[in-house]
Amino acid sequence: MLETLDLTIRFGGHVAVDAVSCRFEPGTLTAIVGPNGAGKTTYFNLISGQLPASAGRVRLDGEDITTLPAPLRTRRGIGRAFQLTQLFPNLSVLENVRLAVQARCGGGLELFRVWLDRKAWLDEAADLARQVALGDKLDQPAAALPHGDQRKLEVAVLMALDPKVYMFDEPTAGMSVDDVPVILDLIRALKARRDRTILLVEHKMDVVRELSDRIIVLHNGRLVADGEPAAVIASPVVQQAYLGMAADEEEAAA
Numbered sequence: 001m002l003e004t005l006d007l008t009i010r011f012g013g014h015v016a017v018d019a020v021s022c023r024f025e026p027g028t029l030t031a032i033v034g035p036n037g038a039g040k041t042t043y044f045n046l047i048s049g050q051l052p053a054s055a056g057r058v059r060l061d062g063e064d065i066t067t068l069p070a071p072l073r074t075r076r077g078i079g080r081a082f083q084l085t086q087l088f089p090n091l092s093v094l095e096n097v098r099l100a101v102q103a104r105c106g107g108g109l110e111l112f113r114v115w116l117d118r119k120a121w122l123d124e125a126a127d128l129a130r131q132v133a134l135g136d137k138l139d140q141p142a143a144a145l146p147h148g149d150q151r152k153l154e155v156a157v158l159m160a161l162d163p164k165v166y167m168f169d170e171p172t173a174g175m176s177v178d179d180v181p182v183i184l185d186l187i188r189a190l191k192a193r194r195d196r197t198i199l200l201v202e203h204k205m206d207v208v209r210e211l212s213d214r215i216i217v218l219h220n221g222r223l224v225a226d227g228e229p230a231a232v233i234a235s236p237v238v239q240q241a242y243l244g245m246a247a248d249e250e251e252a253a254a
């Protein structure tokens with residue numbers, strides 16, 4: 001279980017995440033919503049270790065990981081879609097995913113073992129690349145991919161690492177309309193396993209509504225609503241703070 005306790009970060013006088021306490025259970029997909037600048041990405045950065053907390057704690061399975069650097073949190077099981085800069089830009093799609101599979105399997109340096117396992121790693125990597133619709137680009141260097149394909153590669157690498165906690169920050173942003181359902185299907189399949197903690201920052205409310213088991217709402221860095229999706233979406237604080245306009249638009253469209 002992942003937990004934040006009074007998690008806070010200040011930038012000068014501005015409190016971007018303000019004493020957020022929340023627990024995230026395995027088998028649950030929690031959407032984190034809120035207006036632009038609410039603190040969603042900053043909250044993600046505090047959980048994954050990209051930013052140091054000014055106050056408060058982050059715990060994973062009861063262990064305090066607040067001061068661990070990001071790579072050590074990854075090893076503990078906090079998985080976030082990697083930016084291309086954290087991948088290997090000159091290696092192919094297949095090799096990038098293969099390295100993630102190998103990292104998950106704890107591939108050591110015992111040469112005979114590496115030689116034996118390499119075929120299995122490559123097969124799994126190719127399968128994952130196909131699942132994100134990159135099957136026809138296995139040999140292309142990551143850096144040469146268009147932006148949408150790079151985002152898909154990030155998702156494939158995350159799937160290959162298969163962390164305890166999956167963190168998706170607008171996973172379909174910048175993708176073509178054909179690719180969006182591919183990624184959403186993967187998240188759906190992951191959710192159906194019911195053994196992983198999934199956090200999703202997403203602006204598209206139809207996606208949030210369909211995928212989430214729970215929604216938390218951040219506003220000015222504070223947690224202002226938390227609960228079952230229909231109830232949170234209907235709550236006055238959310239209608240006012242964030243969804244008012246979307247609800248009006250939906251009514252107008254109906």
Ligand SMILES: Nc1ncnc2c1ncn2[C@@H]1O[C@H](COP(=O)(O)OP(=O)(O)OP(=O)(O)O)[C@@H](O)[C@H]1O
Nearest residue numbers: 011014015016034035036037038039040041042043
């Ligand atoms: N490194 C930083 N230095 C100073 N201020 C920052 C920094 N990172 C974020 N902020 C500020 O913290 C606040 C929260 O930003 P954040 O990006 O987390 O919001 P968000 O909810 O993810 O917004 P969006 O939906 O637009 O992505 C904003 O006011 C932002 O300007």
